[in-house]
Amino acid sequence: MSANFKVLTEDSQFQSELSEAGGRLVVADFTSARCGPCQRIAPLFEEMANKFPTAVFLKIDVNQCTSAAASQGVSATPTFIFYRNKTKLDTLQGADPETLEARIRQHYGDGEGEEIEDSGVPGHIDLIPMINKAGCECLNESDDHPFIQALTSAGGYLESDTDEQLILYLSFNQAVKLHSMKVKGPAENGPKDMKLFINQPHTIDFDSAESANAVQEIALTAKDLEGELIPLKYVKLQNVMNLTVFVKNNQNDSETTQISYIQIIGSPVQTTKMSDFKRVTGKKGESH
Known part of the structure; x- marks a missing residue:
């Protein structure tokens, strides 16, 4: 397992990992053990951590981290959410590996490994x-x-x-x-x-x-x-x-x-404020 790939099993780990990542890109895979598409893309997602070594890849089971999933507005699995400096950049639903890799490349930058500075401006x-x-x-x-x-x-x-x-x-x-x-x-x-x-x-x-x-x-x-x-x-x-x-x-x-x-x-432009998310109702973690 790559050092920049982590599996989260507790809600408290989520914000801690976002803080620790600082200016690096974070790609969070909100997944479920009961979701077939999630299981199919899981090994490919882990492999992508090797392709993008300066990013942080988080695998988050929505049934183990229910509060984290709800706070991020996750209503279907798999949902991939991209962050930098604790700021949400983008969201992608579905288990399409080509689209996922293209979206990672879009947000990854030039990949030169330089640490991106904290903007010092909350939400930006x-x-x-x-x-x-x-x-x-x-x-x-x-x-x-x-x-x-x-x-x-x-x-x-x-x-x-x-x-x-x-x-x-x-x-x-x-x-x-x-x-x-x-x-x-x-x-x-x-x-x-x-x-x-x-x-x-x-x-x-x-x-x-x-x-x-x-x-x-x-x-x-x-x-x-x-x-x-x-x-x-x-x-x-x-x-x-x-x-x-x-x-x-x-x-x-x-x-x-x-x-x-x-x-x-x-x-x-597509950034959504955390305060805009509504709590998920019904059964969490199931694909729609």
Whole structure:
């Protein structure tokens, strides 16, 4: 049995495992010994723990963990629920291994094994794992310090090339809601004035970014660049497939701009709040 695969037999274990997982993806299989489809997919689910080593796989029998199943709104088995930072990302019912593996890949991220930071915002997560890095683009990035280095907290930084301006295009692998962001950079040449655009059909150019109306304009201070939480206009950012960030200048009008790390905080559009779940009535754990 893989070290990242666990069988839960008590309700108290569920929240404990979610807390311990932190920023790692958690895939919970709510199953039943009396459910034929559950038993057929069970060995395949366990094998997937080997394919996705930085995720946590939990097998939860709904007849042993009745409170955990009810609190998560489980009304049929098998039900697979995906979490990160104790936040529910997605739900999948049924014993289709191909669909299950595709959904795991969607939420798993790039699989590089980096620990995802806690967003620090209850009910929201770091959305970096939901960014399609292959679909991202940066205009005026340095060859030696490209955009990809600012999407990880492991070190490195993004630096502009010919002048201080940058355009960052971030593509998400599903619709998300944006709550806030954090931008880290040096006090002398970290970004200062930024404009945000959403759902652009393609990467906009610098002239368009200068003249177009943004969904939000942000003026960063040197204090903000230490990783302070920057609130976004949440009500205007409810169904975002891509985000464009135009960096107009930097703190001290330096020749180039540096960004050490950018963190986007929010949640998937289909996320359901725990308080919205209704208690299951009737016989728990049986497939419908």
